[in-house]
Amino acid sequence: MNKRIKFIQGNDVCVEAALYAGIEFFAGYPITPSTEIAEQMASRLPMIGGKFLQMEDEISSLCAIIGASLTGHKSMTATSGPGFSLMQEALGYAVMAEIPCVIVNVMRGGPSTGLPTHAGQGDVNQTRYGIHGDHSIIVLTASNHQDIFRMTVEAFNFAETYRTPVILLLDEMTGHLREKIDIPEPGNIALVKRLRTAVKSGIDYHPYLPREDGRLPMSDFGDEHRYNVTGLYHDMWGFPSDNPKIVYGLIRHLVDKIENNSHQIARFRKYHVKDADVLLISYGASARSALHLVENRRRRGEKLGLLELQTLWPFPVDIVREVCKEIKFTVVVEMNMGQVLQQVRLAVDAPEKIFLANRIDGELITPTDIRNILRVIQGKGV
Amino acid sequence: MEKSRLLFSGSGGQGVITAAILMAEAAVRYESLNAVQAQSYGAEARGGATRSDVIIWDQPIYFPRVTQANVLICLTQTAFNKYQEMIRPGGLLVTDSRLVKNSRKVDARKIELPFYDAVMDTIKKPVVLNICMLGAVVAVTKLVRIASIKSLIAERFAQEFHETNFQAVDLGVELVRQFQSK
Numbered sequence: 001m002n003k004r005i006k007f008i009q010g011n012d013v014c015v016e017a018a019l020y021a022g023i024e025f026f027a028g029y030p031i032t033p034s035t036e037i038a039e040q041m042a043s044r045l046p047m048i049g050g051k052f053l054q055m056e057d058e059i060s061s062l063c064a065i066i067g068a069s070l071t072g073h074k075s076m077t078a079t080s081g082p083g084f085s086l087m088q089e090a091l092g093y094a095v096m097a098e099i100p101c102v103i104v105n106v107m108r109g110g111p112s113t114g115l116p117t118h119a120g121q122g123d124v125n126q127t128r129y130g131i132h133g134d135h136s137i138i139v140l141t142a143s144n145h146q147d148i149f150r151m152t153v154e155a156f157n158f159a160e161t162y163r164t165p166v167i168l169l170l171d172e173m174t175g176h177l178r179e180k181i182d183i184p185e186p187g188n189i190a191l192v193k194r195l196r197t198a199v200k201s202g203i204d205y206h207p208y209l210p211r212e213d214g215r216l217p218m219s220d221f222g223d224e225h226r227y228n229v230t231g232l233y234h235d236m237w238g239f240p241s242d243n244p245k246i247v248y249g250l251i252r253h254l255v256d257k258i259e260n261n262s263h264q265i266a267r268f269r270k271y272h273v274k275d276a277d278v279l280l281i282s283y284g285a286s287a288r289s290a291l292h293l294v295e296n297r298r299r300r301g302e303k304l305g306l307l308e309l310q311t312l313w314p315f316p317v318d319i320v321r322e323v324c325k326e327i328k329f330t331v332v333v334e335m336n337m338g339q340v341l342q343q344v345r346l347a348v349d350a351p352e353k354i355f356l357a358n359r360i361d362g363e364l365i366t367p368t369d370i371r372n373i374l375r376v377i378q379g380k381g382v
Numbered sequence: 383m384e385k386s387r388l389l390f391s392g393s394g395g396q397g398v399i400t401a402a403i404l405m406a407e408a409a410v411r412y413e414s415l416n417a418v419q420a421q422s423y424g425a426e427a428r429g430g431a432t433r434s435d436v437i438i439w440d441q442p443i444y445f446p447r448v449t450q451a452n453v454l455i456c457l458t459q460t461a462f463n464k465y466q467e468m469i470r471p472g473g474l475l476v477t478d479s480r481l482v483k484n485s486r487k488v489d490a491r492k493i494e495l496p497f498y499d500a501v502m503d504t505i506k507k508p509v510v511l512n513i514c515m516l517g518a519v520v521a522v523t524k525l526v527r528i529a530s531i532k533s534l535i536a537e538r539f540a541q542e543f544h545e546t547n548f549q550a551v552d553l554g555v556e557l558v559r560q561f562q563s564k
Contacts (some may be wrong), residue, residue: 007407007417117423177446178403178419180410292445367445 011036017152024073027064033172034106037078058083062090072220078104092131100159118362124339136258139313143287145181157192173285209236267310276305282333293367392457397512402434412530510550517554
């Protein structure tokens with residue numbers, strides 16, 4: 001029996017992957033449907049010399065991992081909608097202070113305490129626009145266990161590469177679903193290490209002076225270099241500044257370091273897209289239903305394809321536009337009122353050919369639900 | 383093989399989700415099949431209606447929910463009333479003969495077994511009701527081997543509970559044997 005084959009929940013896969021990526025610190029406050037992540041971290045992290053802290057709330061959870069990350073340790077927290085709402089202030093701080101960290105949001109039905117034990121995908125826009133002020137952010141998602149593993153590792157990698165918080169947006173359905181996972185051998189997925197400064201002790205280190213390539217080498221806080229970290233606009237030393245040139249330079253840097261690399265950050269899967277007449281675009285648990293329908297219809301000769309998005313933000317505009325070009329019509333499948341639909345319509349040349357198949361009652365959208373929408377669009381009646 | 387869709391239902395605390403997980407995990411780890419296990423429950427930990435969906439197949443499984451069950455297992459009357467219409471025509475309906483009063487309208491192969499009474503008579507521990515039911519489901523569906531379920535129980539449960547649970551599995555198998563020889 002292969003020991004790397006496991007039959008576990010999506011939340012547990014996220015933990016396995018975070019450990020694979022080298023996590024050393026987790027702080028969190030348990031909340032359904034993300035609780036298993038905190039639970040597993042509490043038992044696993046101490047065994048590898050890491051630290052687990054149960055905090056008093058989600059605000060302090062994110063603050064704690066920001067601090068831990070600054071001291072040089074890969075850090076993560078996990079929550080769901082209500083907790084993610086509380087994290088927004090600290091999330092903005094992590095964006096501004098350029099702190100690499102991973103925040104998992106296992107979505108449930110919202111708003112407010114909503115539907116704790118049911119699935120929803122209503123937090124897509126919140127991950128992008130939840131915090132105040134202009135910024136850019138990386139948001140990844142996945143629909144099956146193998147991809148949850150990969151995307152969790154990618155989240156840590158992107159966080160280090162771009163010195164930014166990365167949000168891993170899962171949902172109750174995939175978080176609680178049990179299925180097979182073949183845990184990759186160490187070394188099979190490349191890991192990005194913390195980029196540390198080569199500046200020696202006693203020589204000036206500029207914590208916020210980007211290199212040519214936009215990356216900022218870090219110095220472990222409390223180690224040989226003393227520097228300032230703030231949520232205020234700051235100069236290359238990290239000290240507050242309202243100098244318009246510095247303010248302009250920093251906001252451009254925060255946005256550009258992500259938007260200019262959107263092609264490197266874009267992760268997606270194409271299923272039968274090449275010769276498709278009709279295209280589905282989906283992500284997370286909804287993509288499972290979409291793929292079920294696509295494989296089913298293909299067996300009957302219908303030219304249906306699926307573009308599964310794994311990077312939600314920055315939105316992969318070019319990929320979506322390209323794929324939708326030759327398509328008769330496209331249906332976005334999601335469990336909200338059309339949050340990704342909006343982005344797809346903005347991305348394509350013919351937004352009138354983009355439709356929505358959604359479900360907003362806490363139940364997973366079914367292949368039949370999607371098929372019924374397709375029939376209505378095609379004028380076949382349900 | 384045919385895609386098998388099983389729906390385990392009952393009341394929170396009866397262990398139907400545990401039984402469903404054991405079945406699906408045995409299929410993946412001991413029989414090299416694909417399986418998914420999903421569950422649905424309310425905010426309450428005990429007493430609420432519980433269901434767990436298991437799909438076992440030798441091909442990739444995408445949509446993880448059971449909308450029409452080949453095998454429907456009900457351990458309470460509430461669960462039976464709620465889920466009976468989800469059974470596929472000609473499917474298999476497994477119920478506890480004491481806990482569920484079965485309507486005759488269901489178009490399915492009905493297997494009513496006295497799980498509760500048998501467990502209370504021989505093992506005297508209601509906690510293994512779910513494992514007795516699992517033994518019966520495995521015996522009647524033959525989707526995984528009884529030995530695989532026992533190996534998994536040995537792996538998952540603390541040593542002191544192995545023997546009772548093995549007994550419960552065997553009891554479930556025996557109930558099916560008696561039922562089929564009637």
